Amino acid sequence: MPGTPLETLRTVFGYHAFRPHQEEIIAGVIRGEDSFVLMPTGGGKSLCYQIPALHRPGVALVVSPLISLMKDQVDALQANGVRAEFYNSSLAEREAQRVLARLHQGGLDLLYVAPERLMGESFLERLKDIPISLFAIDEAHCVSQWGHDFRPDYVQLGRLRELFPRVPLLALTATADSQTRTDIIRRLGLTRATCHVTGFDRPNIRYTVVDKQKPFNQLQTFLAGRPPEDAGIVYALSRKRVEEVAGRLAAAGIAAAPYHAGLGDGERSRVQEAFQRDELRVVVATVAFGMGIDKPNVRFVVHYDLPKNIESYYQETGRAGRDGLPAEALLLFGYGDIAVARGLIENGGNPEQNRIELQKLNAMVGFAEAVTCRRRVLLGYFSESLGEDCGNCDVCLDPPERFDATEEAQKALSCVYRVGQRFGMGHVIDVLRGSRSQRLLQLGHDRLSTYGIGRELSSEVWGGVLRQLVHLGYLEQDLASYGVLKLTATARPLLRGEERLDLARPREKPVAPVKPPRRAAGNIAYDDGLFQSLRSLRKELADAAGVPPFVIFGDATLIEMAAFRPTDPEALLRINGVGNHKLGRYGGAFLEVLRGHGGAVPGKER
Numbered sequence: 139m140p141g142t143p144l145e146t147l148r149t150v151f152g153y154h155a156f157r158p159h160q161e162e163i164i165a166g167v168i169r170g171e172d173s174f175v176l177m178p179t180g181g182g183k184s185l186c187y188q189i190p191a192l193h194r195p196g197v198a199l200v201v202s203p204l205i206s207l208m209k210d211q212v213d214a215l216q217a218n219g220v221r222a223e224f225y226n227s228s229l230a231e232r233e234a235q236r237v238l239a240r241l242h243q244g245g246l247d248l249l250y251v252a253p254e255r256l257m258g259e260s261f262l263e264r265l266k267d268i269p270i271s272l273f274a275i276d277e278a279h280c281v282s283q284w285g286h287d288f289r290p291d292y293v294q295l296g297r298l299r300e301l302f303p304r305v306p307l308l309a310l311t312a313t314a315d316s317q318t319r320t321d322i323i324r325r326l327g328l329t330r331a332t333c334h335v336t337g338f339d340r341p342n343i344r345y346t347v348v349d350k351q352k353p354f355n356q357l358q359t360f361l362a363g364r365p366p367e368d369a370g371i372v373y374a375l376s377r378k379r380v381e382e383v384a385g386r387l388a389a390a391g392i393a394a395a396p397y398h399a400g401l402g403d404g405e406r407s408r409v410q411e412a413f414q415r416d417e418l419r420v421v422v423a424t425v426a427f428g429m430g431i432d433k434p435n436v437r438f439v440v441h442y443d444l445p446k447n448i449e450s451y452y453q454e455t456g457r458a459g460r461d462g463l464p465a466e467a468l469l470l471f472g473y474g475d476i477a478v479a480r481g482l483i484e485n486g487g488n489p490e491q492n493r494i495e496l497q498k499l500n501a502m503v504g505f506a507e508a509v510t511c512r513r514r515v516l517l518g519y520f521s522e523s524l525g526e527d528c529g530n531c532d533v534c535l536d537p538p539e540r541f542d543a544t545e546e547a548q549k550a551l552s553c554v555y556r557v558g559q560r561f562g563m564g565h566v567i568d569v570l571r572g573s574r575s576q577r578l579l580q581l582g583h584d585r586l587s588t589y590g591i592g593r594e595l596s597s598e599v600w601g602g603v604l605r606q607l608v609h610l611g612y613l614e615q616d617l618a619s620y621g622v623l624k625l626t627a628t629a630r631p632l633l634r635g636e637e638r639l640d641l642a643r644p645r646e647k648p649v650a651p652v653k654p655p656r657r658a659a660g661n662i663a664y665d666d667g668l669f670q671s672l673r674s675l676r677k678e679l680a681d682a683a684g685v686p687p688f689v690i691f692g693d694a695t696l697i698e699m700a701a702f703r704p705t706d707p708e709a710l711l712r713i714n715g716v717g718n719h720k721l722g723r724y725g726g727a728f729l730e731v732l733r734g735h736g737g738a739v740p741g742k743e744r
Contacts, residue, residue, distance in 0.1 A: 143168070143189050150192065150218050152695075152717035157182045159336045167272060168193050170306045172299075172331035174278075174323055178340050179312040179456035180434070184211065187274035187308050191248050192220070196269030197241060198248045201256055202276045203289060206410055208250040210432035213685045215248065219719030224250040241268060257294040262301065270305045273298055275326065278309035279449075282321035284494075287453075299327030307331075313453045316521055338452065338520045342459045343467050345512040345531040350472030353442055354386055360440065360468055361392065361420070367673070369413065370438035372422045373445070373454055375478065383442060384422040394420040414686035416677060425450060433686065434461035435693040440468045444475035446483060447498035448505055448519045461694045471506040497621045500563070504605045509538045509642030515609045523611075533642075543641035544632070546595070546603050547612070551633050553588040554613060554623045562621035567592075567600045606641050664701035668735045672696045675731050679724060690724060691715055705733050 143164050147153050156164075160182050166173055167190040177183045191198035202208045208224035215222035223237045223246055240246050241264075255261060275281070281292040298307060309326050323331065348356060357372065374380045377398045387394035395409045395418055412418045414433050422442075439458045445451040451469075459465025476499070483495045501519055508515045513528035527534050553566050568575055569583050572590030583589060592600060604623070607613045612629045616622045631637045673687075673696060680687040691699075695715030704710040710725055710732075711718075 143193060146189050146192055147185070149718045150220065151185065151188075152218075152711075152713075152715045152720060154712075154714060159334050160185055163332075163334050164189050166332055167306050167308060170194075170304075172306055172328050173308045174319070174328055174331045174333045175308060175310045176314055176319065176333075176335045177310070177312060178336070178338055179453070180340065180342075180460035180462060181312070181336060183276070183310045183312070186310065187272060188215065188220070188248065190306075191271055194271035196271035197244075197246045198271045198274060199256065199265075200248055200250045200274045200276060201253050201292075201295060202250050203253070203280055203292070205252070206407070207432055208252075210414065210686065210689075212248075212250055213689045214432070217685065217689045217720065217723075218717055220248065221246050222248040222250070226250075226252045226255055238264075244269075253289070253291040253295055257291075257297065265302075270302065272306045272308065273302070274308045274310065276310050278311040278322050278326070279314045279318055281309075281325050282314070282318045283491075284315070284318040284321050287450075293325065296325050296327060312456060313449050315449070315519070318449075338517055338522055339513065339524070340456060340459065341528070341530065342462055343455060343465050343530075345455070345467050345469075345516070347469045347471050347506050347508075347512070347532060350470040350475070353470050353472075354383065356470060357383070357387075357440060357442065358390065360438075361387075364438065366419070367416075367670075368437035369416065369419050369433075370436055370440065371454075371457055372420055372440045372442055373425065374422060375424065375443040375475075375482070377424060379442065380422050380424055384420075387420055387422065392420055393418050394422060397421050397423040399424065411686075414688075415680065416687050425454065432688075433457075434688050435463070436460065436465065437463075438466045438468065440470070442470055444469070444471060444479055444506065445502055446479050446495065448502050448516065449498070451502060451505070452516065452520075461688075461692045463694055463697070469506060476503055493620070500621055501615070504608065507602060507605060508609060509533060509602065510606055510609050518609055518611075538642040540640045540642050542638060543603060544638045546592070547607060547632060547639045547641070548635070549588065549591050550600065550603050550607060551612060551625060551629050553586075553591075554625060555633075556586045556588045557583060559624040560622060563601065563604050563615075563623060566604065566623060567597050570600055571595075571597060603641060662697060662701040664697050665703075665735065666700070668703070668732070669696055669700040671731050671735065672699055672728065675727060679727065691720070691728075699728065699732060703732050703735065705729065 143161065144156070147156060159177070163173055163175055163186045167187065175183060175186055187198060187200065202211070205226050205228045208226060212222045212224045223240060225234065225237050229237065241249060275295055277287070280287055280289040281295060282288060307326065307328065309322055309328060311322070314322060323329070350356070372383060374383060377400050380396045380398050384394050384396035395412065397406060397409045409418070409421060413421050436458045439455045441451065441454070445454065455467035458467060479499055480496065483492055483499060486492050486495070505512065505515050505519070511524070511527040511534050512531040514524045517524050549570060550566070553570050557566060557569060565578070568578050569586060569589055570592035572593050578584060604613065608615050611626055612632060613623050614626055616624065632639055676687045676690045676696065680690050692715055695713060698713045702713065704713060707721055707725055707729070710716055710729060711721055716725070
């Protein structure tokens with residue numbers, strides 16, 4: 139494609155500026171460099187390979203783990219006039235042959251393919267005669283056993299670097315801690331890759347945790363406080379719970395449906411399509427639902443049960459607000475959930491994997507119990523720091539009471555030091571509280587100076603103190619090594635009595651769900667009546683084309699239209715998300731609605 143990547147961004151995709159890091163990544167791929175890209179959901183990962191695919195000769199092969207995700211992404215590319223197809227087991231024989239014919243004729247810019255299909259010997263043989271512009275491996279954490287969603291089919295992708303040494307390879311993920319990152323790079327042979335870690339923060343998502351009391355009533359109250367057009371996902375751990383919650387929501391008059399692996403393929407596809415097409419407000423699902431969702435206007439994610447690890451929580455909450463507009467993540471947290479999650483993990487067959495997963499569960503509990511800024515805790519898990527409290531989580535919006543915890547912190551830090559920085563939280567608490575456990579006595583830790591110096595506080599309180607010390611950076615917790623606690627350099631002044639530390643008291647009552655965040659991005663004032671009219675037109679056009687509404691235009695694009703009310707094609711092109719192809723295909727219909735609402739707003743221009 140002629141022109142610059144920025145011109146492609148504007149004319150094909152309808153956006154006027156790159157997001158942070160995109161331009162640098164795209165330029166490297168166009169030059170033929172390998173790249174590892176860790177970017178939050180909604181950060182614009184897809185453009186990092188879609189634009190290079192239009193600037194390099196040949197076809198880009200995009201590896202994606204889920205059939206439904208491929209279809210949505212191909213629909214969206216085709217709506218922008220890009221020559222894209224997918225090739226997977228869902229295609230009938232005639233359709234599969236048509237796609238392969240286009241591939242051999244040089245009629246494709248991008249082909250989405252499942253890993254097992256790509257790495258089949260017959261397909262690899264076929265690729266020998268086809269110019270390939272790049273390989274893009276989406277959801278790359280699936281290649282790592284350290285990742286929370288390991289898929290054996292992904293391991294074979296490690297052969298690509300050896301089979302196609304001159305073709306640039308991108309690995310992309312939104313969710314990988316440092317160990318998973320290292321493992322991905324090793325397994326895919328990306329030793330010369332440029333690494334782009336753009337951060338994990340999703341500032342538009344508000345994180346809220348409430349004590350689980352009457353969970354269904356709490357869910358109903360949460361939904362009642364949101365606009366009726368807001369769609370979202372409710373995650374639960376068991377199929378039985380999913381069916382029960384979905385049934386009760388439907389009985390209460392809410393358009394809801396269950397989704398789990400026990401349903402037939404046809405029913406799962408029906409639910410997913412209805413949700414994508416804005417015909418369902420709520421999908422109640424096990425973790426089987428989500429990776430295949432490319433719906434940008436999910437406004438909320440509710441965890442009815444505790445996720446087993448922070449990676450899953452981060453990825454599942456990341457389904458919300460991918461359009462950049464305000465969204466909410468609500469977690470209902472009950473201590474009974476910890477035992478259930480622990481039981482699910484311990485039923486696994488691999489003791490080493492179980493140990494890792496139990497440590498990750500402990501970190502998830504630490505997030506749920508946090509009395510410091512939740513975003514700090516979440517980002518801290520991924521070794522990322524936040525300069526200041528976020529102001530967009532329940533802890534920041536309704537801060538807990540604080541107390542002078544200097545003495546308690548000194549006792550806890552001293553105890554970590556006295557046990558040799560070789561034990562986890564449970565053992566440190568046992569020493570502080572003077573436990574007579576057999577293991578503690580065998581180790582001789584009843585003779586330490588810190589033994590029993592914290593008897594006056596409960597295990598729960600000491601757990602809260604230690605977790606806050608981890609969140610605040612005074613301690614680090616090695617999850618790969620039994621959750622061992624170690625002092626950081628930050629702890630020294632506190633231990634020497636050179637500084638005071640205030641900590642938060644744990645909450646004893648649930649925090650009420652916060653009010654729904656404002657919809658408009660950047661506080662743009664817009665006409666809600668016009669926005670609803672534009673949504674109705676979008677739905678009508680989407681149904682006629684057989685695609686989800688967001689493929690026509692996203693909510694953020696409609697909000698800009700409702701705010702700036704363009705009345706001619708040139709002005710409409712200035713709206714983010716309107717490219718040349720969509721202007722030609724849909725511009726007339728949208729301009730007709732916009733003109734019918736009184737035309738451009740004086741003094742407001744995009």
